[in-house]
Amino acid sequence: MKIVFMGTPEFAVASLEALIEAGSQIVGVVTAPDKPAGRGQKLSESAVKKFAVDNGLKVLQPAKLKDPDFLADLKALNADLQVVVAFRMLPEAVWNMPPKGTINLHASLLPQYRGAAPINWAIINGEPESGVTTFFLKQEIDTGDILFVEKITIADDVTAGEYHDRLMHKGAGLLVKTVKAIESGRYTEQPQEQLAEGQELKHAPKIFKEDCRIDWAQPVGKIYNLIRGLSPYPAAFTELNGKTIKIYGANKETTAPQHTSGQYETDNKTYLKFACNNGYIYLTDVQLEGKKRMGIEEFLRGQKL
Known part of the structure; x- marks a missing residue:
């Protein structure tokens, strides 16, 4: 043919x-x-x-x-x-x-x-x-x-x-x-x-910027899936001290959070985690606006949070 x-x-x-x-x-x-x-x-x-x-x-x-x-x-x-x-x-x-x-x-x-x-x-x-x-x-x-x-x-x-x-x-x-x-x-x-017939059809529309914004009030599993479902493009994002940070990789922890949803905790060396409604998301691969993409330890060496 x-x-x-x-x-x-x-x-x-x-x-x-x-x-x-x-x-x-x-x-x-x-x-x-x-x-x-x-x-x-x-x-x-x-x-x-x-x-x-x-x-x-x-x-x-x-x-x-x-x-x-x-x-x-x-x-x-x-x-x-x-x-x-x-x-x-x-x-x-x-x-x-x-x-x-x-x-x-x-x-x-x-x-x-x-x-x-x-x-x-x-x-x-x-x-x-x-x-x-x-x-x-x-x-x-x-x-x-x-x-x-x-x-x-x-x-x-x-x-x-x-x-x-x-x-x-x-x-x-x-x-x-x-x-x-x-x-x-x-x-x-x-x-x-x-x-x-008999199926609830799910759709796959074009993804816009607001689809990529993380809502930290959501369950940890849902946020984790959003991050990996948007990595590497267009990438999920949130705000960190007034700047946009894209998240390419993360780990999840399902545990009773000690912080309000959206608050972060860090030791400024090895970890940066955000609270969700039923756990934490640990960031592992990020890019702060105006900076290059990097692993979390390299990122924290250049920041004071």
């Missing part, structure tokens, strides 16, 4: 690489336009574009997915199938173009955690497992018929960044399996509506 691949970040690169290694014919790659980044505002290429160029693949970078010129270029590739991993929402003119349809790899067990941040929200909500799903795209986002699923446990101490990497590689393998099944015609589709 002729395949057009669509994706932008590092998460998508593993899938594109796996397809190439499996012998798939990639006739084009669609990714985001180059964007200014850094102090010099130099144009920065997406991870997918860098990989595609290094491997001699044709690259399309439309600013608008409904642009007539882009649609003409896409149609000219004459793809049998389109594969989408971590890309924008597609208009019907795009996803309905190839004869075998357009498939998507999503980092959750659909129909649970539809949306932009499934990895983060699964950990924030304390899920014991999540996984990856391949499905056919249709009009409503993340709602198409499911093809294949792979479940992956979520360790109690794993961060979103660590789990992202596990899903990235598992997802790449599942995508290759899906493409081979479509090529051979040996697959079945399962409507998400059937799976959703």
Whole structure:
């Protein structure tokens, strides 16, 4: 089959690489336009574009997915199938173009955690497992018929960044399996509506700054999950003596707190802990505004709290 691949970040690169290694014919790659980044505002290429160029693949970078010129270029590739991993929402003119349809790899067990941040929200909500799903795209986002699923446990101490990497590689393998099944015609589709019956669906909307602010009046387990679910990006934060401090790593202690929620205690050498409503959060990996990220002992050497 002729395949057009669509994706932008590092998460998508593993899938594109796996397809190439499996012998798939990639006739084009669609990714985001180059964007200014850094102090010099130099144009920065997406991870997918860098990989595609290094491997001699044709690259399309439309600013608008409904642009007539882009649609003409896409149609000219004459793809049998389109594969989408971590890309924008597609208009019907795009996803309905190839004869075998357009498939998507999503980092959750659909129909649970539809949306932009499934990895983060699964950990924030304390899920014991999540996984990856391949499905056919249709009009409503993340709602198409499911093809294949792979479940992956979520360790109690794993961060979103660590789990992202596990899903990235598992997802790449599942995508290759899906493409081979479509090529051979040996697959079945399962409507998400059937799976959703009797389930309370949880969603994974885009994360905003206020979602990252720690409410120390919450239970220690909930705060701990928030911290690891937002690490390393965008990172949970709180205020410390009038300055914002991002928290990338922490330990929890469930015990009757001796302080009001939000108060901190430190020996100024080895530990800094904040009181919650039923215990303490010990900070282990932090970044104070205007400073670099560092372990807690290094951080305390430079502070007088």
